[in-house]
Structure formats: C-alpha cells, structure tokens
Amino acid sequence: MFFLKDLPTGQMLRAYHDRFPEMETRAVEDALRLLRRASLLMRELEAYFAAHALSQTRFLVLIVIDREPDRDSLLPSEIADRLDVSRPVVTETIRTLEKAGLLGIRGGRDARTKQVFLTPRGRDVLAALLPGYFALIGAFMGREAP
Amino acid sequence: MFFLKDLPTGQMLRAYHDRFPEMETRAVEDALRLLRRASLLMRELEAYFAAHALSQTRFLVLIVIDREPDRDSLLPSEIADRLDVSRPVVTETIRTLEKAGLLGIRGGRDARTKQVFLTPRGRDVLAALLPGYFALIGAFMGREAP
DNA sequence: TCCTACTAGTTAGGATCCTAACTAACAGGA
C-alpha cells in the first residue's frame, strides 16, 4: 500500500530536480500515479471484502483454487507458489477459511501434504462475491484517473 | 498490496465471463495488471527502505515535511492529512523517527499540538536516500510491463 | 465563571504480514 494522498506538485518536483538532477521527473510522476491509483483500488477492494467477512488474501486463496482449469484442489505449496505471500500466511489463511467452512482438506499422496478444496459453501460464497467484485472494478476503471 | 503472482489466463477469464456475463473482461484485466505492477514496485521500494532502516511510511513522513515549500515543520494532524494512514500510525511513526534522531519536536502554539521538523541528521538521511530511490523508480519504469 | 461540545493526540486491542527456526516425512546412497 502506498500512502501518499497528494502527489507532489510540479513545484515540488522541480525543487527536487534541482537538488537531484539525475532524477527522471516523468518516470517518478508516472510511478507515483501508478502507486496511488492502485492503492485507491486496493482500499476499495479491502473494504468490499471486509464487508463480506473476507480479506484480499482470503479471497485470493479461494480464487486460485476456483480458477484452476482441470483440478478442484491445490496443495498449500501450490497456493503459495501462485500468491506473493509467505508460507506462514498461507498456513494461517487456510486454517481460517477451513474454520469458516469455505475450504475442506483431504490427505495428499504424501503424508506431508494435503489437498485443499472449496466446499460447496465456499463455492457459494465466492459466486455471491464475484459479481460485486467485478462491478467494483468496472466502476473504478471507468472513473477518470485523478 | 496485491498478492496474485500470475494474472488469470485468457482461458480463465473466458470461463469467468461465461459464468458472469456482466463482467467487463478488459477492465478486470487492466485492473489486475495495475494492481500487480504497483505491488511489484512497492515490494522493491519496501526492500530498499528496509535496507536503510526505514519503511515506506517512515520515508513518507520525512518526505512530506521536507517537500513543504514555505515551512520547515508540520503538525502531526497535517502529516495525517497528507498521508492515507490512521492517526495512531502517525503518532507511532513520529515517535520512532524521533527516537532515531531524524525528527525533532517543538511546542505548537496550542498546548495540544506540536511542530514536527527534520533534524540535520534527518535531512542528511533523506538526501542520502533519494538518489537511490529515484534510480530504483527510473529502472522499474524503464522495464517493460510484464 | 463554568458547562458543554469540539479538537488533537495517544493508548489499547486485534488483524495481518514478515523472517527464522522448528517438526515431520520422504528419498537415495553406503
């Protein structure tokens, strides 16, 4: 998350360019706009998920299982591969979602591993969530970038 | 932060579009690319700050004081106005930066408030940090979007 | 004067993330 509300004014950027002439003003402006716009969208998404007792990360765990074309379960390690979070976060998120009844677990072929799958309830929750999720994104992307 | 490493394939998006026809495929694709690219840049920035005993938020507190054109101090409430973080985070960040000797504090006109300013050391640290910061952004923005 | 409402900032408690260290199970050669 990028927390700067007001991007630097032209005056500010000129002042920094005077102090640091190697600064590529245009690249910095573009990067800050990118970060800010993405952060605003993330805030909206987090609020949407929170209103449905989920979070970005919990949602993404459900999605990566759901979107898999030819399988209906993933190993925790496969989930970790697909998400940019640490292993402990995957462990904890799976535990939370299992407690909530959205994920189920069955043994893998190896005693070290386990297959994680969406329960019918998990499927329902996701199906109920996605239209609002897509609508939120559509509305956000339709808005002018500030 | 947006944690999905691999954005959905065309096949996945078509499958979701079949289930949710009101989904604007293009907007969703663009939004996910925006989120992912911004998150990659944030990861790099966080790593850069961490290597210098700072964080995004600590850096931004220093910057919003430094960049102010006609003043050399801000009230905590003004810092909170400029950053998209909660008040307690501002309180804690200022305390940390003061302990580190990068910020100083003097009384405001009101006994409730206080002026927060950059110490000479704070100014030095920021000046030493900015060239690498600008270089990192320049390098990132120069790279092709994946 | 003094009571009430407001403003500024802090404290408390909980959620989520990280790295490092740990436990358990497997694989393959001596």
Place this chain on the structure above:
DNA sequence: TCCTGTTAGTTAGGATCCTAACTAGTAGGA
C-alpha cells in the same frame, strides 16, 4: 537397513496497520 540431505508445513516472535476508546486542552455561550 540406516544415515543424510531435502521437502512440506507449522510455530514463534516481531513489525505495521486498523478501529474504538481515552485523555487533555480549547472555545464559546448561559
């Protein structure tokens, strides 16, 4: 067989963020 190195996942401890509730100081009218 059994030892060693690897793989999968969890636990422990710490950082950073949030909301809600609190303390202290100010302002303005009865």
